[in-house]
Amino acid sequence: MFNVDKIREDFPILKREVHGKPLVYFDNAATSQTPQVVIDAIVDYYSNYNANIHRGVHTLSQEATDKYEEARIKIQHHFNAKQPYEIILTAGTTHAINMVASGFETLLQKGDELIVSALEHHSNIVPWQMLCEKTGAVLKVIPMTGDGVLDMKTYHKLLNKNTKLVFCNHVSNALGTINPIEEIIEAAHKVNAAVLIDGAQATPHIKPDVQALDVDFYVASAHKLCGPTGVGLLYGKQEWLEKLPPYQGGGEMIATVSFEKTTYAGLPHKFEAGTPNICGGIAFGVALDYMNSVGFKQIASYENELLEYATEKLLQIEGLKIFGTSKNKTAVISFNVGAIHPYDIGAILDKLGIAVRTGHHCAQPIMDYFQIPGTVRASFSFYNTKHEIEIFIDALKRAVSMLS
Structure with missing residues (x-):
């Protein structure tokens, strides 16, 4: 059975804090986090x-x-x-x-x-x-x-x-x-x-x-x-x-x-x-x-739940626009809120312990197509939770309020 709380125990970095807040890591499209078993394999190689x-x-x-x-x-x-x-x-x-x-x-x-x-x-x-x-x-x-x-x-x-x-x-x-x-x-x-x-x-x-x-x-x-x-x-x-x-x-x-x-x-x-x-x-x-061992079918199913949950919550924020609305997509949401620059949103989210990616994501032709400088990108993995999404949504609303 898929148990996200048990899975999270495998990732030591998820226990850390950033700026005094529990880390919410939503930059998985840039790089995923590393479970202890992989860290142990690296240590074992250099040690033995x-x-x-x-x-x-x-x-x-x-x-x-x-x-x-x-x-x-x-x-x-x-x-x-x-x-x-x-x-x-x-x-x-x-x-x-x-x-x-x-x-x-x-x-x-x-x-x-x-x-x-x-x-x-x-x-x-x-x-x-x-x-x-x-x-x-x-x-x-x-x-x-x-x-x-x-x-x-x-x-x-x-x-x-x-x-x-x-x-x-x-x-x-x-x-x-x-x-x-x-x-x-x-x-x-x-x-x-x-x-x-x-x-x-x-x-x-x-x-x-x-x-x-x-x-x-x-x-x-x-x-x-x-x-x-x-x-x-x-x-x-x-x-x-x-x-x-x-x-x-x-x-x-x-x-x-x-x-x-x-x-x-x-x-x-x-x-x-x-x-x-x-x-x-x-x-x-x-x-x-x-x-x-986690299972890719289980990963895909769970991440799709996170995607649907986050999409629903984000679209309730006034002025928020999601870029990339294909019915066939992975757990990535790129968005902007009104005329607020994505970097500014990302910087405030970081102060609240939330890691997202901002900019053109090394895909500048896409941004040129939409005529925007970049987006805020939240990308989810199988070790993320709906509770983290709720923290993210509250922090995003706070950032938007500060920047509007």
């Missing part, structure tokens, strides 16, 4: 078997290697990748996207077309713009509608024989919209285009099956999934990973090196040059174990 992996004959190195590769298999099973070597451990979502963008530099030519959605985080826009500047490829955009969803009719019209790659987020970090990625992937494949899905915002709420989706690339970050910062994953179909050249040169990614020629290692090592975030990778696996 800290060593470099893959290259050592000694016991500590072998233990670290085993734990790291066990984590890769946990990630493989979680996302249902066909093979463990289709999971490349990265520094995070942004790193993973840049790896693919760099690889496509050798596969594109002038006149090729890439398609991006209007709902993207900057990290799924800028690398592709840089790629287009280098190759002469053309970037096209799936427009959004007033309720914060993609215009799929236009998407289908954009697809053609010149389309080589489509990339979009599974869930909008700014609005919470869940995009119809199944339709996006199926349509792209009909014109032989590859698809990259940015799962950073989806994976805390949804357990994606990359084989069922038939997606070519899927990327995500551990720190959205109760894991540490500085580690994430790139899933790629084997045939695509073999087509792409290495992203970086160095140790670990080689088979042989001479001053005349270097040959590269097989997957996944071809893309994992240098010493990785060993502890982070191991802790990522532990975080996935933890979230699966």
